[in-house]
Amino acid sequence: MSASAGPGPGKTSGTNSGTGTGPAGWFEQLEAQLERQLETFLAANPAQEALLQEQELQEKQQRLKRRRLELQGQADQARTSLLALVSEINQWQQRVQRARDASAGDLAARAEQHLGQLMGQGRDRWQALTELGRSFEAVEVELEQLARQAPAPPQASGRARAGGAQGSQAQGGSEPEPLDQAWAAFEAQQALEDLRRRQG
Numbered sequence: 001m002s003a004s005a006g007p008g009p010g011k012t013s014g015t016n017s018g019t020g021t022g023p024a025g026w027f028e029q030l031e032a033q034l035e036r037q038l039e040t041f042l043a044a045n046p047a048q049e050a051l052l053q054e055q056e057l058q059e060k061q062q063r064l065k066r067r068r069l070e071l072q073g074q075a076d077q078a079r080t081s082l083l084a085l086v087s088e089i090n091q092w093q094q095r096v097q098r099a100r101d102a103s104a105g106d107l108a109a110r111a112e113q114h115l116g117q118l119m120g121q122g123r124d125r126w127q128a129l130t131e132l133g134r135s136f137e138a139v140e141v142e143l144e145q146l147a148r149q150a151p152a153p154p155q156a157s158g159r160a161r162a163g164g165a166q167g168s169q170a171q172g173g174s175e176p177e178p179l180d181q182a183w184a185a186f187e188a189q190q191a192l193e194d195l196r197r198r199q200g
Helices: 007-019 023-044 046-101 105-149 158-172 179-199
Strands: none
Touching: 046 105
């Protein structure tokens, strides 16, 4: 009895281990399915695809503009720091010269050593400022390229413009109808009145 009643749980466990997938595999399948659905939807709705591309373009422009502001702030701080360092270097150059003039060789040597350290910092900060300038120029180039890729504003077709012009003329009534058309309408009206008089 016990041997015949046992396969139930064992069979279920074997089925789960053979066909089940882990969380990572399930997520990959779901992601692939959503990607296919999106591609199908965009293929059937080209206007939505264009809108999506425009939104992605605008988001990229916003990211680049934020990066540009960030680089500008960093460059301003770097310039301020470099100017302060240049002022300090000038002060220590004067101190070195004063120590030499006073024949204070040991003090002059220590001042020169400190001056060398400051000048090394100045070179490093100048290099960092140069790199910021290059990064800023790269962002500017990307923004210009995106601006050229931006879609042009929609323009009315020739038929729509013509229809609008005719509509404005009809509504405004500022321009009279051509003389030949007005004369033809006048003759037709006169002929109709002559016919009515004869019949009456």
